[in-house]
Amino acid sequence: MCGIVGIVDKDHPVSPIIHEALQRLEYRGYDSAGIATIYQNAIFMKKDKGKIKEIHEKLDLDKLPGTTGIGHTRWATHGLPSRINAHPHVDCTNKIAVVHNGIIENFLDLREELGKRHTFVSETDTEIIPHLIEEIITKTKCDLRTATKRALQKIRGNYALVIIYVKEPHKLVVARNGSPLVIGIGEKVDYCASDIPALLPFTRKVVLLNDGEMATIQCDEISIETINGAVAVEPKIFDVPWTPEMAQKGGYPHFMLKEIHEQPHALNGTLMIRPEIIDQIAKVLNDSEKVYITAAGTSNHAGLAGKYMLSKLSALRSQAITSSEFQESTVNLIDDGTTILAISQSGETADTLNAVKFAKSNGARIVSITNVMGSTISRLSDLTLYTQAGPEIGVAATKTFIVQLASLALISLQLADIIGKLNGSEIEQFREELLQTPRIIEKTIKKQESLIRDIAYEHANKQNFLFLGRGISTATAMEGSLKLKEVAYIHSEAYPAGESKHGAIALIEPGFPVVFVTPPDETHEKIIGNIMEMKAREATIMSIADEQDYEIQKLSDKTIGIPQTPTPFSPITYVIPLQLFAYYAATKRGYDPDKPRNLAKSVTVL
Ligand code: F6R
Numbered sequence: 138m139c140g141i142v143g144i145v146d147k148d149h150p151v152s153p154i155i156h157e158a159l160q161r162l163e164y165r166g167y168d169s170a171g172i173a174t175i176y177q178n179a180i181f182m183k184k185d186k187g188k189i190k191e192i193h194e195k196l197d198l199d200k201l202p203g204t205t206g207i208g209h210t211r212w213a214t215h216g217l218p219s220r221i222n223a224h225p226h227v228d229c230t231n232k233i234a235v236v237h238n239g240i241i242e243n244f245l246d247l248r249e250e251l252g253k254r255h256t257f258v259s260e261t262d263t264e265i266i267p268h269l270i271e272e273i274i275t276k277t278k279c280d281l282r283t284a285t286k287r288a289l290q291k292i293r294g295n296y297a298l299v300i301i302y303v304k305e306p307h308k309l310v311v312a313r314n315g316s317p318l319v320i321g322i323g324e325k326v327d328y329c330a331s332d333i334p335a336l337l338p339f340t341r342k343v344v345l346l347n348d349g350e351m352a353t354i355q356c357d358e359i360s361i362e363t364i365n366g367a368v369a370v371e372p373k374i375f376d377v378p379w380t381p382e383m384a385q386k387g388g389y390p391h392f393m394l395k396e397i398h399e400q401p402h403a404l405n406g407t408l409m410i411r412p413e414i415i416d417q418i419a420k421v422l423n424d425s426e427k428v429y430i431t432a433a434g435t436s437n438h439a440g441l442a443g444k445y446m447l448s449k450l451s452a453l454r455s456q457a458i459t460s461s462e463f464q465e466s467t468v469n470l471i472d473d474g475t476t477i478l479a480i481s482q483s484g485e486t487a488d489t490l491n492a493v494k495f496a497k498s499n500g501a502r503i504v505s506i507t508n509v510m511g512s513t514i515s516r517l518s519d520l521t522l523y524t525q526a527g528p529e530i531g532v533a534a535t536k537t538f539i540v541q542l543a544s545l546a547l548i549s550l551q552l553a554d555i556i557g558k559l560n561g562s563e564i565e566q567f568r569e570e571l572l573q574t575p576r577i578i579e580k581t582i583k584k585q586e587s588l589i590r591d592i593a594y595e596h597a598n599k600q601n602f603l604f605l606g607r608g609i610s611t612a613t614a615m616e617g618s619l620k621l622k623e624v625a626y627i628h629s630e631a632y633p634a635g636e637s638k639h640g641a642i643a644l645i646e647p648g649f650p651v652v653f654v655t656p657p658d659e660t661h662e663k664i665i666g667n668i669m670e671m672k673a674r675e676a677t678i679m680s681i682a683d684e685q686d687y688e689i690q691k692l693s694d695k696t697i698g699i700p701q702t703p704t705p706f707s708p709i710t711y712v713i714p715l716q717l718f719a720y721y722a723a724t725k726r727g728y729d730p731d732k733p734r735n736l737a738k739s740v741t742v743l
Contacts, residue, residue: 295316441615
């Protein structure tokens with residue numbers, strides 16, 4: 138989704154730093170980019186369609202003069218990717234420039250009204266903002282802050298905005314409603330951006346704006362207020378624990394590969410999470426009449442696996458519902474006896490936030506699992522568990538998936554302890570085994586990566602794949618399938634293996650690749666039956682199985698062996714080969730797995 142940056146510096150030109158920060162936002166997904174600065178009572182602007190590197194080669198983004206500026210990476214919603222639609226957008230007098238992430242819902246009405254007096258050049262919803270502010274300033278002779286506030290009171294929708302005005306050249310006015318925005322504090326310089334990784338090389342001191350707040354940022358002064366009222370808000374500065382190196386490739390060709398390799402470390406950190414928060418969450422779940430797990434994409438697969446863990450280990454009845462369907466599926470079902478367990482690595486996914494807001498407005502308690510401190514989901518939640526994966530830059534979620542799984546495993550074990558479903562020594566044994574998972578992943582990567590690469594290279598030209606698992610491995614299969622589609626652009630479907638004979642099996646012809654996820658759990662015997670069905674139709678069978686599982690090895694054309702993993706935790710280790718498989722299939726096909734087409738890291742529209 139769109140990325141925004143703003144910088145106001147006492148002494149130095151800002152365009153090279155805005156350029157660098159925009160590159161750090163590239164992972165969010167975009168199709169055009171631009172920068173505007175203020176210099177000698179004028180706006181200077183460069184923008185175009187395409188990648189930042191190409192735009193820079195053509196226009197030299199570092200050569201804009203001025204110590205105040207804004208930048209943007211656009212992910213098209215209103216209007217095709219083009220130079221005209223790229224941000225920043227300016228008013229008729231070319232004195233006000235705006236960058237925006239989000240959607241202005243009433244833009245058609247506003248555009249029709251403003252169109253009588255103003256000239257619009259783009260198809261975007263954003264362009265109404267500079268014109269509206271221009272009109273308010275012309276009519277009332279107020280300052281930028283006041284004009285922005287009045288303009289925002291007329292606007293409906295989601296936004297994170299940064300605005301500059303040549304008559305107030307040492308100032309950024311920013312606002313947030315439903316799209317992420319952080320303010321960074323430096324020495325004689327202040328910043329704002331869509332997310333923390335964009336600012337890591339410049340500052341680790343940040344202030345988080347809440348929805349419905351705006352701020353006026355000058356080098357040595359930040360004032361925050363509510364948009365709908367005159368309430369001043371005290372800025373709370375917090376220190377970010379992430380380092381700039383964490384958001385670098387560290388010698389790997391892609392973030393995705395680096396993040397796959399970082400998983401043992403991310404997992405170790407998460408397994409050491411404060412036990413108090415796990416205990417608090419487990420108690421809330423135990424006190425609930427109904428528990429719904431909700432999330433999108435990869436996080437939704439973690440949620441699905443979580444449902445199995447909670448039922449297996451702690452006999453908790455829960456339902457996992459993808460967040461875009463949550464409201465429709467639970468109309469009339471949410472009340473004050475309900476708890477929502479919402480999972481989102483970014484904490485900013487609009488579908489998940491929408492589900493949470495709907496449940497909250499019906500009296501539910503909200504418990505969340507997220508990787509980003511201070512993210513919107515954490516602010517909507519009664520309790521938040523922060524996973525310890527560090528920043529995830531690759532668009533495809535990898536390390537955040539396994540830390541979500543680990544968090545759900547810890548919660549399930551704690552709940553089992555509270556309700557006495559497992560005895561003390563059983564719990565201890567499960568905990569011990571869970572602590573072994575980072576080591577198992579390390580061994581798997583070391584031993585199997587080259588075999589997985591070879592298999593991926595060999596099959597990278599296939600058009601279709603089927604991923605099958607039973608029980609908790611259905612979630613693992615779904616995640617493997619999603620990874621392959623999103624980074625290698627190979628069509629794939631995932632099914633519970635037992636369900637495949639009710640339809641998907643019709644696709645099978647000789648050589649059709651079917652990936653089975655087959656840990657040695659209680660589903661093992663049945664899945665062998667499903668493998669036989671596929672084999673009988675001459676499918677190519679690839680299996681992820683226990684390294685000692687000679688039966689599966691015999692039935693499969695290719696097998697990736699995983700060291701023994703306790704069964705309820707198998708998704709944590711069995712997903713690793715599937716992530717690597719997708720990565721190598723993507724690179725073999727010549728795609729950049731870090732920036733899959735049409736996708737964004739954090740999907741902030743519904
Ligand atoms: C897939 C992927 C997406 C996200 C989904 C939810 O690799 O990254 O499917 O999982 O957009 O994102 P979060 O977890 O930030 O809510």
